[in-house]
Amino acid sequence: MTPPETETHPTGPLPGGRALSAPLLGREDEPTLFELSSPGRRASSLRTTGLPQWGADELVPASWLRTEPVPLPEVSERDLAAHFTRLSHRQYSVDLGAYPLGSCTMKYNPKVCDEAAARAGFANVHPASPPFLVQGWLQVLCELEEMLCEVTGMAAATLQPAAGAAGELTGLLLMRAYHAARGQDRRKVIIPDSAHGTNPASVTLGGYEVTTVGTNARGGVDLDSLRAALDEDVAGIMLTNPSTLGLFEEDISEIAAAVHEVGALLYYDGANLNAILGVVRPGDMGFDIVHLNLHKTFATPHGGGGPGSGPVAVSARLADYLPGPRPVRLEGGGFSWATPELSIGRLHSWHGNALVLLRAWIYLRLHGPDGLRRVAEIAVLNANWLRERLRGTYDLPYDRPVMHECVVSAASLERETGLRAIDVAKRLLELGFHSPTVYFPLIVEEALMIEPTETESPQTVAALADALVQVAAEARAAGDAASARQAPRTTPVRRVDEARAARRLVATYDQRP
Amino acid sequence: MSAPFVPHTGDEIAEMLGFLGLSSLDELFEAVPAALRLAGGLDLPPGESEADVVDRLDELAGRNRAVGRSLVCFAGAGAYDHEVPAVVRSLASRSEFVTAYTPYQPEVAQGVLQAIFEYQTMVARLAGLEIANGSLYDGAASLVEGVNLSVAATGSHRVLCSAGVNPRWRSVLGTFARGPGHEVTTVPLAGGVTNWAAVAGDGPAGAVVVALPNFLGCLDDVAGARALAEATGARLVVAIDPVVAALLTSAGSLGADVVIGEGQPLGTPLSFGGPYLGLFACRAADVRRLPGRLVGETVDAEGRRAYVTTLRAREQDIRRERASSNVCTNQTLMAVTAAIQLGWLGTAGLAEVALGSARAGRYAHEVLCALDGVEPISTAPFVREFALRLPVPAEVAVDRLAEEGYLAGVAVREGFEGTEAEGALLVATTERRTRAEIDGFAASLEKVIR
Numbered sequence: 019m020t021p022p023e024t025e026t027h028p029t030g031p032l033p034g035g036r037a038l039s040a041p042l043l044g045r046e047d048e049p050t051l052f053e054l055s056s057p058g059r060r061a062s063s064l065r066t067t068g069l070p071q072w073g074a075d076e077l078v079p080a081s082w083l084r085t086e087p088v089p090l091p092e093v094s095e096r097d098l099a100a101h102f103t104r105l106s107h108r109q110y111s112v113d114l115g116a117y118p119l120g121s122c123t124m125k126y127n128p129k130v131c132d133e134a135a136a137r138a139g140f141a142n143v144h145p146a147s148p149p150f151l152v153q154g155w156l157q158v159l160c161e162l163e164e165m166l167c168e169v170t171g172m173a174a175a176t177l178q179p180a181a182g183a184a185g186e187l188t189g190l191l192l193m194r195a196y197h198a199a200r201g202q203d204r205r206k207v208i209i210p211d212s213a214h215g216t217n218p219a220s221v222t223l224g225g226y227e228v229t230t231v232g233t234n235a236r237g238g239v240d241l242d243s244l245r246a247a248l249d250e251d252v253a254g255i256m257l258t259n260p261s262t263l264g265l266f267e268e269d270i271s272e273i274a275a276a277v278h279e280v281g282a283l284l285y286y287d288g289a290n291l292n293a294i295l296g297v298v299r300p301g302d303m304g305f306d307i308v309h310l311n312l313h314k315t316f317a318t319p320h321g322g323g324g325p326g327s328g329p330v331a332v333s334a335r336l337a338d339y340l341p342g343p344r345p346v347r348l349e350g351g352g353f354s355w356a357t358p359e360l361s362i363g364r365l366h367s368w369h370g371n372a373l374v375l376l377r378a379w380i381y382l383r384l385h386g387p388d389g390l391r392r393v394a395e396i397a398v399l400n401a402n403w404l405r406e407r408l409r410g411t412y413d414l415p416y417d418r419p420v421m422h423e424c425v426v427s428a429a430s431l432e433r434e435t436g437l438r439a440i441d442v443a444k445r446l447l448e449l450g451f452h453s454p455t456v457y458f459p460l461i462v463e464e465a466l467m468i469e470p471t472e473t474e475s476p477q478t479v480a481a482l483a484d485a486l487v488q489v490a491a492e493a494r495a496a497g498d499a500a501s502a503r504q505a506p507r508t509t510p511v512r513r514v515d516e517a518r519a520a521r522r523l524v525a526t527y528d529q530r531p
Numbered sequence: 532m533s534a535p536f537v538p539h540t541g542d543e544i545a546e547m548l549g550f551l552g553l554s555s556l557d558e559l560f561e562a563v564p565a566a567l568r569l570a571g572g573l574d575l576p577p578g579e580s581e582a583d584v585v586d587r588l589d590e591l592a593g594r595n596r597a598v599g600r601s602l603v604c605f606a607g608a609g610a611y612d613h614e615v616p617a618v619v620r621s622l623a624s625r626s627e628f629v630t631a632y633t634p635y636q637p638e639v640a641q642g643v644l645q646a647i648f649e650y651q652t653m654v655a656r657l658a659g660l661e662i663a664n665g666s667l668y669d670g671a672a673s674l675v676e677g678v679n680l681s682v683a684a685t686g687s688h689r690v691l692c693s694a695g696v697n698p699r700w701r702s703v704l705g706t707f708a709r710g711p712g713h714e715v716t717t718v719p720l721a722g723g724v725t726n727w728a729a730v731a732g733d734g735p736a737g738a739v740v741v742a743l744p745n746f747l748g749c750l751d752d753v754a755g756a757r758a759l760a761e762a763t764g765a766r767l768v769v770a771i772d773p774v775v776a777a778l779l780t781s782a783g784s785l786g787a788d789v790v791i792g793e794g795q796p797l798g799t800p801l802s803f804g805g806p807y808l809g810l811f812a813c814r815a816a817d818v819r820r821l822p823g824r825l826v827g828e829t830v831d832a833e834g835r836r837a838y839v840t841t842l843r844a845r846e847q848d849i850r851r852e853r854a855s856s857n858v859c860t861n862q863t864l865m866a867v868t869a870a871i872q873l874g875w876l877g878t879a880g881l882a883e884v885a886l887g888s889a890r891a892g893r894y895a896h897e898v899l900c901a902l903d904g905v906e907p908i909s910t911a912p913f914v915r916e917f918a919l920r921l922p923v924p925a926e927v928a929v930d931r932l933a934e935e936g937y938l939a940g941v942a943v944r945e946g947f948e949g950t951e952a953e954g955a956l957l958v959a960t961t962e963r964r965t966r967a968e969i970d971g972f973a974a975s976l977e978k979v980i981r
């Protein structure tokens with residue numbers, strides 16, 4: 019399978035300008051753009067300006083002037099199109115197939131949102147334009163804020179955070195401002211041991227210490243250990259509900275009461291909001307601060323790792339601390355910006371990831387209240403159906419009905435056959451599915467966290483279940499995991515040597531040995 | 532029922548519920564205490580068809596003034612109207628890139644991983660440093676992370692930040708500095724460039740931050756910043772404009788330890804301010820403190836070249852409360868876009884964009900400063916952006932010139948209160964600005980200030 023080191027070709031082994039589909043069809047390496055480069059070739063041409071043709075040395079003082087240009091690839095437009103198209107063929111995506119990564123809510127991303135975000139009337143608007151030039155944008159942002167407040171049961175929101183983790187840190191800084199205004203310097207934030215890694219990392223950056231509480235036998239927060247941890251030094255608790263186990267926190271009212279009793283605040287990690295849209299709201303559960311992941315619940319595309327958007331909504335008592343400027347309605351009509359009185363300051367270079375916010379606005383308008391509730395219902399239906407189909411094949415820790423995702427375990431399989439969660443994941447890739455999230459949450463051994471989402475049809479969910487069952491059955495039939503360990507065999511590359519990447523770091527083309 | 536992307540038919544739902552031994556969808560939510568459940572449903576506008584929503588979007592978009600022929604853009608301040616060709620838009624909007632998740636399974640994510648690797652290479656070259664990460668949220672986030680890296684590396688929370696750094700980024704730094712307790716001192720400008728002498732001899736520091744060019748467009752005193760960093764034991768963080776950087780000696784060779792910047796000029800439209808692209812580069816010695824994702828080259832089980840996210844032990848999902856940063860989702864699509872845009876430009880093209888922007892800057896400066904009552908606030912060298920004092924408040928000029936078909940610039944207010952630059956008009960140019968546009972702009976400005 020390995021291609022020969024040097025191929026015969028008129029212009030050398032890795033010539034510039036070679037456009038053929040071998041990387042797709044033959045699992046051949048795709049050269050980097052640097053290797054495709056041919057000195058002097060170019061794709062770009064620029065506008066004719068009629069300006070005086072001053073030289074760089076006339077425009078930039080000699081002491082600042084660059085002597086060598088920044089070396090970049092030199093390719094034709096055709097090379098560029100071929101290269102990135104070939105790369106795109108080496109990439110899994112939601113548009114291609116199911117992407118059941120737990121906690122990530124990889125649902126279908128409506129095309130109408132992308133088209134709107136590409137319109138000049140939204141995309142070509144300068145962020146520093148005075149308000150009278152951007153009334154349409156301000157209305158979108160105002161309405162989105164209002165709709166997100168209604169969905170979460172909160173009073174006010176900021177749209178600035180660029181992703182969930184930025185929202186978390188925002189929430190923690192709001193917590194800090196709230197306590198400081200009461201003359202309190204609380205030092206601890208409580209987090210369950212099932213929490214996502216961004217939670218503890220944000221707590222540290224928020225200037226707090228992490229106190230971890232355990233999980234009880236039903237998969238909820240252990241109330242005794244929570245009560246033991248609660249005191250006047252606790253600023254708040256960060257909860258994901260449903261949790262990263264996909265379970266609704268049954269004791270949420272007791273938790274909220276206990277936390278509020280010591281004067282601390284409840285923070286809601288909204289990564290899993292998809293499960294409860296229109297069913298129950300964080301505000302009604304007693305939460306004070308909520309972040310949302312628009313790139314999950316509200317179907318904005320994830321872009322291979324962003325952009326996301328992580329708005330933060332708060333209860334009335336925290337509204338004055340929100341970051342500014344915020345979009346506001348003016349009396350007598352129209353929209354502008356205003357900064358809350360006790361604002362913690364800005365969080366973003368401008369107004370947040372506006373084109374992502376626009377997509378969420380569209381998603382909300384397409385769905386309305388009934389549509390959103392149906393989203394939650396079917397997301398939960400798919401997850402529970404899938405989980406029941408896996409009963410008997412995988413272990414089902416915390417065995418009770420789940421919400422939008424389920425966490426199953428390959429621990430028994432591993433003991434019986436040596437098949438680990440990672441092997442299941444890699445074998446699934448061969449069977450045509452993206453793998454679930456593996457080894458998270460940390461409290462479940464050999465965890466496979468599966469989130470089908472509501473946009474996958476019953477047939478797709480059944481095929482995913484079949485594939486997961488097949489992988490386990492193969493190992494049980496063989497009595498070992500030898501075959502699955504070889505997976506994947508049909509992907510653009512086989513298993514990747516991660517240890518070597520870290521040991522012999524090559525993070526740029528120039529660092530190649 | 533408007534749930535346009537849910538494929539399940541009524542029969543299918545009934546069958547799935549039957550398999551679970553349930554008779555209604557409501558029963559799926561048994562775990563939610565009845566007292567908490569939303570009784571009347573959400574109070575939101577009813578769901579509408581795509582066609583209806585598109586009608587609304589037409590109306591909303593019509594109430595925004597996009598830059599273009601009818602609103603020629605001279606606004607910058609961190610967001611620039613550069614050429615983005617069809618091929619870049621087309622390739623960057625391929626759904627394989629747009630609808631992928633973070634590359635957790637490298638075997639099926641080589642496309643995004645390799646594109647990030649190429650991006651990292653180009654950013655490192657632009658910065659003149661060895662390492663660049665796979666992106667951060669925006670310029671402001673890169674500033675915060677650059678300061679956090681510097682503080683972690685030096686153990687000093689004292690940050691000496693030039694007042695020439697973008698004031699909104701400084702505001703973001705101020706917001707986030709409260710958590711870890713950084714003490715940020717803003718070092719004032721004099722004549723458009725940082726007066727480092729104002730803080731010399733004040734003891735050790737963790738970070739010295741300077742922008743090249745600075746917010747007012749001036750080529751700032753990086754040598755002074757380097758000297759101060761050495762004297763105080765600090766890391767030097769330099770904020771670049773990636774287009775102007777193509778004309779200047781690289782920040783790395785000027786002594787930057789960390790290079791940050793706003794990558795929007797590299798293929799991302801103005802987008803009302805986001806999503807943009809946080810550029811971040813550092814020295815190899817600091818790679819274990821690098822925030823965010825880093826893609827490395829390695830091999831697969833058959834020895835073929837492959838890419839994977841690496842040095843993951845820095846990151847939040849593994850290191851949790853001791854992670855180098857909390858960033859998880861970043862701005863990968865904008866990084867991929869930048870790689871495509873830089874590939875389209877090539878060595879010569881990027882240099883031409885920078886030179887074209889500088890020519891337009893010089894010409895605009897000449898014709899605008901020739902107007903009666905218009906004066907530059909500084910005589911320091913600039914490249915593509917400069918601040919002018921007008922005989923009318925800058926905001927008034929911006930409002931009136933919009934009616935004339937020009938987005939005249941950005942009023943300098945926030946972060947410059949009480950300084951010589953307060954109330955000035957910040958004017959920016961790109962390679963897209965023509966002589967006719969600049970002449971027309973000057974004529975209209977003359978009318979407005981008369």
Ligand SMILES: Cc1ncc(COP(=O)(O)O)c(C=O)c1O
Nearest residue numbers: 121181182183214289326859860
């Ligand atoms: C439970 C949970 N919390 C927080 C986050 C962080 O969100 P983001 O990646 O947008 O920063 C994620 C997603 O990765 C998550 O799954």
